[in-house]
Amino acid sequence: MYHSDDMNALMLRDVSIAYDDNVVLSHVNLDIAAGEFVGIVGPNGACKSTLLNAIVGIARVVGGNISYCGTPIERVRARIAFMPQREGVDWTFPVTVSDVVLMGRQARIGWLRHATRDDRAVADWALQTVGMWEQRGKPIAQLSGGQQQRVFLARTLAQEGDVLLLDEPLTGVDATTEETILSVLQSLHQQGRTILMNTHDLTMAKELATQLLFLNRRIVAYGTVAETLTADTLRQTYGARVVLSDEANVMLLMRDDSHHAHHHHAGKPLL
Amino acid sequence: MNLQDLLEPFRFTFMQRGLIEVMLVGGLCGAMGAFVVARGLGFIGDAISHAIFPGIVIAYLGRFNFFIGALVFGVLTALGIGAINRNRRVKEDTAIGILFAGAFALGVVLISGVRTFTTDIGAILFGNVLAVSNDDVALTLLLGGVVMAVLWLFFKELLLVSFDRTSATALGLPVAWLDQLLLLLLTLTIIISLQAVGNILVLAMLITPAATARLFVQRFHTLLLLGSLIGALCGVCGLYASYYLNLASGGTIVLLTTLVFLVCFIAAPSDGWLVTTWRNLRANRIRSNA
Numbered sequence: 001m002y003h004s005d006d007m008n009a010l011m012l013r014d015v016s017i018a019y020d021d022n023v024v025l026s027h028v029n030l031d032i033a034a035g036e037f038v039g040i041v042g043p044n045g046a047c048k049s050t051l052l053n054a055i056v057g058i059a060r061v062v063g064g065n066i067s068y069c070g071t072p073i074e075r076v077r078a079r080i081a082f083m084p085q086r087e088g089v090d091w092t093f094p095v096t097v098s099d100v101v102l103m104g105r106q107a108r109i110g111w112l113r114h115a116t117r118d119d120r121a122v123a124d125w126a127l128q129t130v131g132m133w134e135q136r137g138k139p140i141a142q143l144s145g146g147q148q149q150r151v152f153l154a155r156t157l158a159q160e161g162d163v164l165l166l167d168e169p170l171t172g173v174d175a176t177t178e179e180t181i182l183s184v185l186q187s188l189h190q191q192g193r194t195i196l197m198n199t200h201d202l203t204m205a206k207e208l209a210t211q212l213l214f215l216n217r218r219i220v221a222y223g224t225v226a227e228t229l230t231a232d233t234l235r236q237t238y239g240a241r242v243v244l245s246d247e248a249n250v251m252l253l254m255r256d257d258s259h260h261a262h263h264h265h266a267g268k269p270l271l
Numbered sequence: 272m273n274l275q276d277l278l279e280p281f282r283f284t285f286m287q288r289g290l291i292e293v294m295l296v297g298g299l300c301g302a303m304g305a306f307v308v309a310r311g312l313g314f315i316g317d318a319i320s321h322a323i324f325p326g327i328v329i330a331y332l333g334r335f336n337f338f339i340g341a342l343v344f345g346v347l348t349a350l351g352i353g354a355i356n357r358n359r360r361v362k363e364d365t366a367i368g369i370l371f372a373g374a375f376a377l378g379v380v381l382i383s384g385v386r387t388f389t390t391d392i393g394a395i396l397f398g399n400v401l402a403v404s405n406d407d408v409a410l411t412l413l414l415g416g417v418v419m420a421v422l423w424l425f426f427k428e429l430l431l432v433s434f435d436r437t438s439a440t441a442l443g444l445p446v447a448w449l450d451q452l453l454l455l456l457l458t459l460t461i462i463i464s465l466q467a468v469g470n471i472l473v474l475a476m477l478i479t480p481a482a483t484a485r486l487f488v489q490r491f492h493t494l495l496l497l498g499s500l501i502g503a504l505c506g507v508c509g510l511y512a513s514y515y516l517n518l519a520s521g522g523t524i525v526l527l528t529t530l531v532f533l534v535c536f537i538a539a540p541s542d543g544w545l546v547t548t549w550r551n552l553r554a555n556r557i558r559s560n561a
Binding site for chain 2 (some may be wrong): 058077084088093111115
């Protein structure tokens with residue numbers, strides 16, 4: 001694959017990100033080569049979503065700059081396809097499944113124009129890819145959580161972007177949906193798309209991604225799985241006391257806080 | 272009552288003009304109402320209709336077309352609300368509440384010095400569709416056409432911003448300006464409707480036909496069309512009824528629209544009150560039998 005410096009797809013230079021005047025991430029430097037599949041991992045509140053939001057222009061970048069293939073990111077928004085968390089929209093809104101997927105064509109269609117037959121064909125292909133073709137005429141209010149997620153993925157696909165950013169695409173979905181999303185992401189990766197995916201599931205990230213980004217209000221580590229998945233990185237990302245074991249080829253990461261009041265955390269494997 | 276009697280209202284030019292005017296206004300409000308209902312803009316619509324009141328009073332006092340006064344105050348209000356939306360330091364509904372109540376008070380103070388305002392201002396507050404001239408109808412057609420054309424041209428952008436602001440931003444759309452555009456279209460719609468249903472009742476025409484349509488359809492495109500159809504039909508039938516019952520036209524139109532909503536709310540085939548209650552009762556009976 002591409003690894004020379006000039007093939008960097010996404011470049012973040014000294015980027016600081018703020019919500020309502022509070023700087024939540026500062027001085028982020030990151031180079032992501034074209035064609036990489038980056039798994040962004042870290043605990044809750046690590047600013048995983050914030051980082052993606054900054055790249056797509058939702059969170060406010062108050063310092064530094066973000067570029068895509070050498071062009072300031074503001075000028076190439078259409079080439080970055082973003083799949084937000086599905087909680088962000090009103091699912092009782094009166095639109096059908098195919099209406100939502102067609103919204104992904106927005107940037108391709110352009111101002112003052114309406115969707116052409118080609119746009120509809122792409123939307124139909126995206127619906128078939130995620131297994132939602134039969135439900136295309138349904139109002140979105142009638143979908144299950146997993147189906148909502150697949151509709152969002154289809155919309156992201158319909159955009160035909162070079163880079164895909166996905167915010168927790170696997171959270172709270174059923175087995176069918178998880179399988180669909182994983183196979184779609186793998187085939188996109190094989191086609192050479194650059195993918196950034198937030199997840200709290202380190203096992204999943206480790207298996208899918210070519211690069212891991214460990215984040216906890218700063219970049220702890222960025223590199224291949226072999227380079228980054230160390231006890232030291234895990235400790236810096238997830239907290240002071242973590243135990244990493246590698247018995248029988250199954251990695252188990254435990255938060256050693258069984259003496260704390262947080263019983264729901266006690267002994268629960270993170271990985 | 273024979274056909275002759277039924278067609279009687281159509282013999283008068285003022286009735287013909289009035290019927291065309293309410294059909295245009297009802298259709299336009301019903302279409303804009305799709306956005307108002309789907310996005311919950313009812314309060315903002317109310318704010319705009321109140322805030323244009325001083326503009327109308329000033330136009331009345333200065334003896335120029337009320338339309339110009341309303342337009343100036345309406346556009347200023349729409350821009351003001353847009354600015355509040357973009358700058359989230361003040362709570363949105365608080366700021367809007369302060370602004371529109373203040374503006375309405377300004378209108379009240381301005382007219383309090385005039386003795387003869389009752390009939391003329393009454394027409395503005397409650398509408399007097401039978402007084403519209405040919406020029407008024409032409410202006411309604413022209414401006415209503417402009418609003419519908421802009422809606423058509425920016426439909427997919429306005430729909431995306433209404434459904435999912437996050438994705439709209441990520442796609443590089445100027446979300447704040449599209450909101451502003453929608454507010455300006457809403458303002459124009461309200462001003463166009465003033466003569467037909469008046470300053471206070473216009474909100475009903477913006478919300479009720481679209482809310483009625485929402486009971487039957489699950490798609491924005493059809494919501495817009497059906498809302499428009501219901502608005503136009505209620506306008507025409509309401510005016511027709513007001514002729515025979517000898518009642519105020521604006522009030523009768525709005526009452527009829529409300530009645531239609533209530534009937535549909537109770538009897539709608541998929542989610543109506545009757546069907547839902549029946550379904551629950553049957554489900555309970557099956558459960559208790561099992």
